[in-house]
Amino acid sequence: MKKNYNFAIYSSDQTGILNRITAVFSRVNLNIDALSVCETEQVGVSRHSVQVHCEQQVAMRLSKQLERQIDVISAEFREERDLIQLEVALFKVATQSMLDQPTAEQIIRQHHASVLSMNNEFTVIQRTGQYQENQAFLEALTVIGVIEFVRSGPVSISRPLMQAASQTDAVIFKQHATCSPEEQAVAKF
Amino acid sequence: MKSASIIADPNIKQKPAASAETRTVTGAEAIILSLLAEGVEKIFGYPGGAIMPTYDVLYNYENQLEHILVRHEQGAVHAAQGYARASGEVGVCVATSGPGATNLITGIADAYLDSTPVVCITGQVFASLLGTDAFQEIDILDISIPVTKWNYKVTTAAEIPAAMAKAFYVAKSGRPGPVLIDITKNAQMDALDFVYQSCHNLTSYAPYPRPSQLALAQAASLINQAQKPMVLMGQGVILGEAETEFLSFLERSGMPVASTVLGLSALPTDHPQYVGMLGMHGNYAPNTLTNECDVLVAVGMRFDDRVTSNLAYYAKQAQVIHLEIDPSEINKNVHADVAVLGDVKQTLPELSKLLRPKTYPVWLQNFQKLHAVEDKKIIQADLNVEGDELGMAGVIEAINQNCDDAILVTDVGQHQMATCRYAKFKQSRSLITSGGLGTMGFCLPAAIGAKFARPDRPVIGVVGDGGVQMTMQELGVMMQHQLAVKLIILNNQFLGMVRQWQELYFEQRYASTPMSNPDFCMVAESYGIANQKIDSPKALNQAIKDMLSHPGAYVLEVMVKQQENVFPIITPGASVADMCLESPESDVEQMGG
Structure with a gap:
């Protein structure tokens, strides 16, 4: 079954490493749904967060192929349920349209959004939260009319004390490799 | 992303060289000095604008670093591959920017799929012009x-x-x-300590x-x-230089062993436990019994689809x-x-220690029985040189009979399968072939590279009339260096393997596979290379002897049957156990004819 998987890929911060990483996904015709790159707490190491929708088996194979890249230090993947994810979304609306819409303030308050910047021409509203929440806010804003909309894509951190999907796989693999031939035969079939 | 200089790369932990001394040189000289420091003796390449500073320095180092000028950059990288695979050392090639670099790509891809250690150096335009x-x-x-x-x-x-x-590491x-290391022209021209x-x-x-x-x-x-185990020997044995360890492991365990195409020659072909080649055109016994064995021990191989066929039915x-x-x-x-x-050089001896010495006489008989079927149906006919026409297998057998220490280098297609099926190997690194990528045009430049690596061993290139014309210009290298490569062109005036598939799977619609060829002997002649053309089985043995005894380069053109098929074959999509020993329609054809 296909699921959303979020890869946390740590690499040395070499020029071109991003292309090498994305090539591993595009090679199997996988579309990258979200991508972000940032510095890490360790100097010279970058973190690439990549979200794709695929089978777990494919994710496992890609994780190993990512780790095969010389400058990649590690490539773990997790399911959405094992992650705390947030994204930042910015919405630009015409200031006059907002003033003309009596429920505008209520919509913004209900969705826990806030006004970031405002002038005579346009207003920028920001909202931080889950993908679906930002999506709902976008739909709610249609009564005002959205001129421009941008979202950061998910920024993820693993839930504490939860095992990464890739680590779970490693555990299964190790158990499999250490069981008796009879158990292996059962496991295989 | 921010960019970091490799000098500041935290990944590189370097040990100070014992005799390290600093001197101020140009980047170009640093490239050459680095190659010398890595023990490189020969490089293959083609100059051009963006790499000229390096070539200029090379001129000063001609006595220490031999540069072999190829005739096309694809030839440079294939030669570096041949050099690496014959010697076990890193092969090096050099090209300029733009077309020089893009011409390397096919060979780099070939080296990637066949795990060949190659360092490619390309020139690049000035950093300011990027x-x-x-x-x-x-x-x-x-x-x-x-x-x-x-x-x-x-x-x-x-x-x-x-x-x-x-x-290099x-x-x-x-x-x-x-x-691949891409070096801008300014980096080659500027000074460094x-x-x-x-x-x-x-x-x-x-x-x-x-x-x-x-x-x-x-x-x-x-x-x-295990009651019926089987070992699959891959190129990992050769790449890990673990031939001795593998032999000990094999003989202690007593298991039958089959080879992938790239694993060939890691074990002498006449070893009593060797049961043949795996794969689409491999041997009947090991393919069939893959689906009967109880334990499959894969050593340094990657279960390529040409080995496994349909995975849903594999072992x-x-x-x-x-x-x-x-x-x-x-x-x-x-x-x-x-x-x-x-x-495997480490794991095989550790595994051997844990094994009980065993033999499998009854299980091995199963292989022998199936081999007898293949021998009767295919091998005897393939090797028969009694008729008027020459077959590819007969040529390979003639090489076996006249030379037992050659490095065979093949191209891709029917002649490649004939070579892999029939060549007898006594020592490792005796077969150099394009396995993963299947690159036509590989043979001639790779044979040149192999001969530069191993001048002490006969190097015989086996190539078809199609593949030879993809990189034929490299005969110029053989001419210029008086290089004793022996090239056998098996000429069937067809793109044989594609024609075979058209016959078997595309209703004999021979689209763009018949070929009009030049006179290959005249081509060789124009390069000043000794040559001979034969079209009769009677002339075969003497022609091979003439070729091998000639001191220098040699081109032997052998006119072979136009429409020969390589059998057995596993039909694409079928199980590894369903090898066809003959064309399913051959009986019908014979009746019709």
Whole structure:
């Protein structure tokens, strides 16, 4: 079954490493749904967060192929349920349209959004939260009319004390490799 | 992303060289000095604008570093591959920017799929011109990402020694592969304080995974309990220089062993436990019995689809033990019940220690029985040289009878399968062929590279009339260097393997496979290369003797049957156990004819 998987890929911060990483996904015709790159707490190491929708088996194979890249230090993947994810979304609306819409303030308050910047021409509203929440806010804003909309894509951190999907796989693999031939035969079939 | 100089690369931990002394040189000289520091003696290449500073320095080092001028950059990288595979050393090739670099791509891809250690150095336009569509500017770094183990663009002279050191370390360590270093012209021209420190360690790179004792014990337990085990020998045995360890493992365990195409020659062909070649055109017994064995021990191989055919029917009854250096190969195509990660040179002796000496006389008889079927139906007919026409297998057998220490280098197609099926090998690194990529045009330049690596061994290229014309210009290298490569052109005036598929699977619609050819002997003659053309089985043996006894380069054109088929064959999509020993329609044809 296909699921959303979020890869946390740590690499040395070499020029071109991003292309090498994305090539591993595009090679199997996988579309990258979200991508972000940032510095890490360790100097010279970058973190690439990549979200794709695929089978777990494919994710496992890609994780190993990512780790095969010389400058990649590690490539773990997790399911959405094992992650705390947030994204930042910015919405630009015409200031006059907002003033003309009596429920505008209520919509913004209900969705826990806030006004970031405002002038005579346009207003920028920001909202931080889950993908679906930002999506709902976008739909709610249609009564005002959205001129421009941008979202950061998910920024993820693993839930504490939860095992990464890739680590779970490693555990299964190790158990499999250490069981008796009879158990292996059962496991295989 | 921010860019960091490789000098500041935290991954590179360098040991100070004992005799390291600093001297101020140009980047171009640093490239040459780095090659010398890595022990490189011969490089293959083609000059051009963006790499000219390096060639200019090369002129001063002609006595220490021999540069072989190829006739096309594809020839340079194939020659470097042939050099690497014959010698076990890193092959090196050099090209200029733009078309010089793009012409390398096919060979780099070939080296990537066949795990060949090659370092490719390309010139690049001045760093200040990058991204301006300058003359002969192309982004070779991005183009080569999917086909290189590692690549790097050098834009300042100071980066050169560390980049070169990392390139050689990455290319040859672990599972080997090609590396490309793209060096801008200003980096070649500017000065640096040169000190070379070879690279032995990168924090983000674990080339030799530590074997698990548990996995070894598990593997040994499976092998010790096996009734009908079978070993699959891959190129990992050769790449790991583990031929001796493999032989000990094999003889202690008593298991029958089959080889992949790239594993051929890791074990002498006449070894009593050797049961033949795997794969689409491999031998009947090992393919069929893959689906009867109870334990399958894969050593340094990657379950390529040409080996497994349809995975849904592949060895489902067997417990699979996979000895492999590259973790990404485990469970990629075939599920491993026990994965023994590590260098086979280390894991095989450890595994051998845990094995009980065994023999499988009854199980081996199954192989012999099936081999007898193949022998009667196919091999006898293939090797028959009684008729008026020559077959490809007969030519290979004539080589066997006249020479037992040759390095055979093949191209891709029917002649390649004939060579792999019929050649007899006595020592390792005796077959150089394009396995993974299947690159036509590989043979001639790879044979040239192999001969430069091993002038002490006869090097025989076996090529078809199609493939030879893809890189035929490299005869110029043989001419210029008086290089004693022996080239056998098996001429059937067809693109034979494609024609065979058209016959079997496309209703004999021979679209664009018949070929009008030049007179290959006249071509050889124009290069001043000794030559001979034969078209009769009677002339074969003497022609091979003439070729081998000739002191220099030689082209032997052999006119072979036009419409010969390579059998047996596993129909694409079929099970490995369903080998066809003949064309399903051959009876009908004979009746009709």
